[in-house]
Amino acid sequence: MARVVVVGAGLGGLAAAARLAAGGHAVTVLEQSSEPGGKLGRFARDGHAFDTGPSLVTLPQVLRDLFDATGGPLEDAVDLVRLDPAVGYRFADGTRLTVPGRFEDVPAALDEALGDDAGRQWGSLMERAATMWRISEGPFLRSPLAGAATLARLARRPSDVAAIAPWQSLRGLGSRYLHDPRLRTLLDRYATYSGSDPRRAPAVLAAVPYAEQAFGSWYVRGGLHRLALAVLDRAVAHGAVLRTGSTVRRVLVEGGRAAGVELADGERVPADVVVSGVDAAALHDRLLPGDGRTRGVRRDLGRATPSLSGVVLLLALRGRTPGLAHHTVLFPEDYDAEFDAVFGVGRHAGRPVPVEEPTVYVNAPEDPALVPDGDSESWFVLVNAPRHDPGRGVDWTAPGLADRYADRVLDVLAGRGLDVRDRVRWRVVRTPADLERDTGSIGGSIYGSSSNGSRAAFLRPANASPVPGLFLVGGSAHPGGGLPLVTLSAQIVAGLVGPA
Ligand SMILES: Cc1cc2nc3c(=O)[nH]c(=O)nc-3n(C[C@H](O)[C@H](O)[C@H](O)COP(=O)(O)OP(=O)(O)OC[C@H]3O[C@@H](n4cnc5c(N)ncnc54)[C@H](O)[C@@H]3O)c2cc1C
Numbered sequence: 001m002a003r004v005v006v007v008g009a010g011l012g013g014l015a016a017a018a019r020l021a022a023g024g025h026a027v028t029v030l031e032q033s034s035e036p037g038g039k040l041g042r043f044a045r046d047g048h049a050f051d052t053g054p055s056l057v058t059l060p061q062v063l064r065d066l067f068d069a070t071g072g073p074l075e076d077a078v079d080l081v082r083l084d085p086a087v088g089y090r091f092a093d094g095t096r097l098t099v100p101g102r103f104e105d106v107p108a109a110l111d112e113a114l115g116d117d118a119g120r121q122w123g124s125l126m127e128r129a130a131t132m133w134r135i136s137e138g139p140f141l142r143s144p145l146a147g148a149a150t151l152a153r154l155a156r157r158p159s160d161v162a163a164i165a166p167w168q169s170l171r172g173l174g175s176r177y178l179h180d181p182r183l184r185t186l187l188d189r190y191a192t193y194s195g196s197d198p199r200r201a202p203a204v205l206a207a208v209p210y211a212e213q214a215f216g217s218w219y220v221r222g223g224l225h226r227l228a229l230a231v232l233d234r235a236v237a238h239g240a241v242l243r244t245g246s247t248v249r250r251v252l253v254e255g256g257r258a259a260g261v262e263l264a265d266g267e268r269v270p271a272d273v274v275v276s277g278v279d280a281a282a283l284h285d286r287l288l289p290g291d292g293r294t295r296g297v298r299r300d301l302g303r304a305t306p307s308l309s310g311v312v313l314l315l316a317l318r319g320r321t322p323g324l325a326h327h328t329v330l331f332p333e334d335y336d337a338e339f340d341a342v343f344g345v346g347r348h349a350g351r352p353v354p355v356e357e358p359t360v361y362v363n364a365p366e367d368p369a370l371v372p373d374g375d376s377e378s379w380f381v382l383v384n385a386p387r388h389d390p391g392r393g394v395d396w397t398a399p400g401l402a403d404r405y406a407d408r409v410l411d412v413l414a415g416r417g418l419d420v421r422d423r424v425r426w427r428v429v430r431t432p433a434d435l436e437r438d439t440g441s442i443g444g445s446i447y448g449s450s451s452n453g454s455r456a457a458f459l460r461p462a463n464a465s466p467v468p469g470l471f472l473v474g475g476s477a478h479p480g481g482g483l484p485l486v487t488l489s490a491q492i493v494a495g496l497v498g499p500a
Helices: 011-022 060-069 103-114 118-141 148-154 158-164 170-177 181-194 203-215 225-237 280-287 292-303 335-343 401-415 432-439 483-497
Strands: 003-007 026-030 042-045 048-051 080-082 087-090 096-099 218-220 241-243 248-254 257-263 268-270 273-276 309-318 327-330 360-363 376-385 424-430 470-472
Touching: 003 011, 003 257, 011 026, 011 060, 011 225, 011 273, 011 483, 048 309, 048 376, 060 225, 060 483, 096 103, 103 118, 103 181, 103 203, 118 148, 118 158, 118 170, 118 181, 118 203, 148 158, 170 181, 170 203, 181 203, 225 241, 248 280, 257 273, 273 280, 273 483, 280 292, 309 401, 309 432, 335 376, 360 401, 376 401, 401 424, 470 483
Parallel strands: 003 026, 003 273, 026 241, 087 327, 273 470
Antiparallel strands: 042 048, 080 218, 087 096, 248 257, 257 268, 309 376, 309 424, 327 360, 360 376
């Protein structure tokens, strides 16, 4: 039995804690904030409740595996419901598209909304994407990152390399398969699931819509934050201890290996194994400064483009919106202008700015647990935004900026047919600076580093650090961000540490 310290009670840290505690280790989770969950957070006031981070569960099998491995089925722990329809889209030309929740129903819905050939175009892209998924799932997503060995596993057959097309961007792939510009916009959006720019993200990200449509879009009744609490329950049931209000300031290294951590108040917590669930850049810059063995990791982190961030509006609304889907996405006329603004490229080269005409994502769960009465709604509204970077980019703490921008988002929503301005009881605006402060993610990046560039997946730190006894979980480490991948990182780490 090893003494394990997990730093951070985000989903990555909690999932690692649950698996390692179930494996017989003595686990302590140290969390800086007063609540567990990290980005998988919750806000509630006056009967309105909101998830502050994730609103969509994909790849539920990954969660099922976690729960099965730690004491019993996922369905015993949370009420997971499959969404059908999955999402409603509104395009700038006025087209509305409702994507069904079942893979086999998608082509007909595309034909109906976009015209006759749309279903065929999307279907042939999804065939290619299914192959990409099969090639990358086991050797990449579910396996430790091992440099050349990982590349060799992925490139076992020339036909696999051709299918993945590492030289091609997601945008390039879309242009080959999709002749309808609205379908290309739809595909582009999946780059943002890893905080990336479709013009620079690799074609293999087409596996994301494939996995979403094939395995479904899901919701946790009561809010997704319940997932964090359920995973914590599993960890605690196996003897793990959560200490909130415990900020780790240093990873201790003795005799060349990780030996525990030091808290902000000076307390030392000794351990045989340290699992870091904090932002990898923060770990290396602040908690483990100057260790020569991690020079390569720092270099790679420096080469990667950080993921985009987001501005969130939590809207407590009076009245109800007829016919609104659980998820609604309202696209702008010029999607590229959004990526230029967010990443500071193209017409905003070197100068990221808040997006003037952003894509707006509205999450309006029909869930009595989230509203004070039947004549109210609790909306989570998200737009992509540049990271908080007062030195070289946007200073999201600048006086008045957050409120002005929230007004702008409400105006954009109104312009696209969802005017709720006179129904707002109150609102909470959360900027990238808030995300940075609350979760320790540098600049408020949602997903650690982005997938921009063909080598991006290999620039994320591996789950086993070069410092023996130190492991990395969470969205900024391999295999990347988003709930399912973060959960997989914990599975990989539990495998690397092994049972007691
Ligand atoms: C607005 C938003 C929308 C999203 N939407 C989706 C979605 O729909 N679907 C999806 O799958 N994913 C989504 N994501 C991404 C998903 O939330 C993340 O990938 C995932 O929750 C990250 O988990 P994590 O464990 O890596 O990190 P985090 O949740 O960031 O956890 C890190 C934890 O470490 C703690 N910590 C940091 N530093 C220290 C320290 N020094 N000492 C102690 N504790 C520390 C933090 O307080 C935090 O609790 C979204 C994220 C955001 C922000």
